[in-house]
Amino acid sequence: MNDVAPNGSTPTAHSRALRDPAPTRRPLMLCLSHLRWGFVYQRPQHVMSRLAQSYDVLFFEEPLFADHVEPQLLTSQPTQGVTVLVPQLPAGVPHERVIALQRELLDAYLAEHRHDELLLWYLTPMSLAFTDHLQARVTIFDCMDELSAFMGAPPELIERERQLLARADVVFTGGHSLWEAKRHQHANAHAMPSSVDIAHFAQARELLPDPTDQATIGHPRLGFFGVIDERFDIQLVDELARQRPQWQIVLIGPVVKIDPQTLPRRANIHYLGGKQYSDLPRYLAGWEVALMPFAINASTRFISPTKTPEYLAGGRPVVSTPITDVINDYGDSGVVSIADTPAAFIAAVEHALGAEARDSVLAQADAALNGMSWDKTCAAMKEQIECLR
CATH class of the missing domain: 3.40.50.2000 (Glycogen Phosphorylase B;)
Known part of the structure; x- marks a missing residue:
């Protein structure tokens, strides 16, 4: 408290x-x-x-x-x-x-x-x-x-x-x-x-200036915003960073209920802390891929992450672990990839970084968000x- x-x-x-x-x-x-x-x-x-x-x-x-x-x-x-x-x-x-x-x-x-x-x-x-x-x-x-x-x-x-x-x-x-x-x-x-507030996050589809604390981070960037707690798959993020040191992982949000010392520390993992809701589109605009690295445990069994449609409104492809509501609501969208192992997660990110995926992501994201507000x-x-x- x-x-x-x-x-x-x-x-x-x-x-x-x-x-x-x-x-x-x-x-x-x-x-x-x-x-x-x-x-x-x-x-x-x-x-x-x-x-x-x-x-x-x-x-x-x-x-x-x-x-x-x-x-x-x-x-x-x-x-x-x-x-x-x-x-x-x-x-x-x-x-x-x-x-x-x-x-x-x-x-x-x-x-x-x-x-x-x-x-x-x-x-x-x-x-x-x-x-x-x-x-x-x-x-x-x-x-x-x-x-x-x-x-x-x-x-x-x-x-x-x-x-x-x-x-x-x-x-x-x-x-x-x-x-x-x-x-x-x-x-x-x-x-x-x-x-989702589509208009708010759709700002990320424009060329926005990078926030100061993100501007010095290289590309490609894989990003996450949200609370970092017991639902966060620490081992997955660590393995992702270890196997692909050229990828820059940007993590935005407060750390709660878990010991910050247990979080992975590598040169390509960047903890930027909590941000104002109004600033999130500026960070999202600077990412190539949005991540949802949730652990599969009792605390995530019934979650329906708000960030899924927020990422899509920002025009970013999403890679997620197999959360039931994400699979059911977005698994067939073509813009949200589901991966159940580190190897599958890496392969999904590589696909999302491909030129073909970038060309189709906006239309697929809009189709997935149709009627939502x-x-x-x-x-x-x-x-x-x-x-x-």
Whole structure:
């Protein structure tokens, strides 16, 4: 956990006297998240920023802990219609007290900012511990991933998910394979795969200036952007770099939940750290091939990587390990190659670097992306919610 307030945060003391304003007319969408708004711009930010056109969105994050502080909410407004709430709690507080303080802070905020109608959107079942008393017109479980399979998942998560599935009015899943698993657990489950902002990433098809930290890296470049964690196939990347030292591997994203010392270190592997979402097309424009070197393990069994359509919108051929949703959604596209061994991965990259592949990649990418957009996905989500209101 970080112990620093997000940029632009303003503390709201729990002890502040509550006002009694008239309720607002727009419904309140309370999104309970295990991911921070400012971490990596992905599905929650895309969805909530669009739903904010119809609802007042509160994005409630996990607590920050600091020494010698009073319990309070840190608030910020990263985009129009979205307010981020982060509980700041004293370090060393017992777990039961952490739950109670989150409940108290949230209840106080809701009492001060009254709405006629409350909608609950859960990204993590763990938030049920301090929200199970709230009465919502509609309860939504957006099951992005199989969180219980991730490193460090709390042991009670499976039971919390069972409880949430019993309470939820509708369940969205981050991909089709996860929907196949959840549709047997909920009668109103819908596959809502993560989509893409095509116009944003299509900038990478133009001749863009290289970012400073990438400009000195040679070609050909093979690139990856995303979180580097237990889903990342360290051995595959190391072998790729070892066998093809002339290829430059550019890795963009934060390293979390794994020891950075375990990552491969070679002259042709370049770790550039996390980048702003707005800057990603400039990096992508300088790559010849985009990579998805995911390990095949429990944490990747149900993933539906958002970066697949983002890479394609940028006009780059993709080479991926055999992730089920990637195979099913893009395996026949002609622009996404699936490789299950280091040798097959190298062969797929060599093919993608070929002149013939470059000539056809844009048309194949456009065909694979036909009809996709975050606007369309969010409209389908909103339709389901409105049917339940």
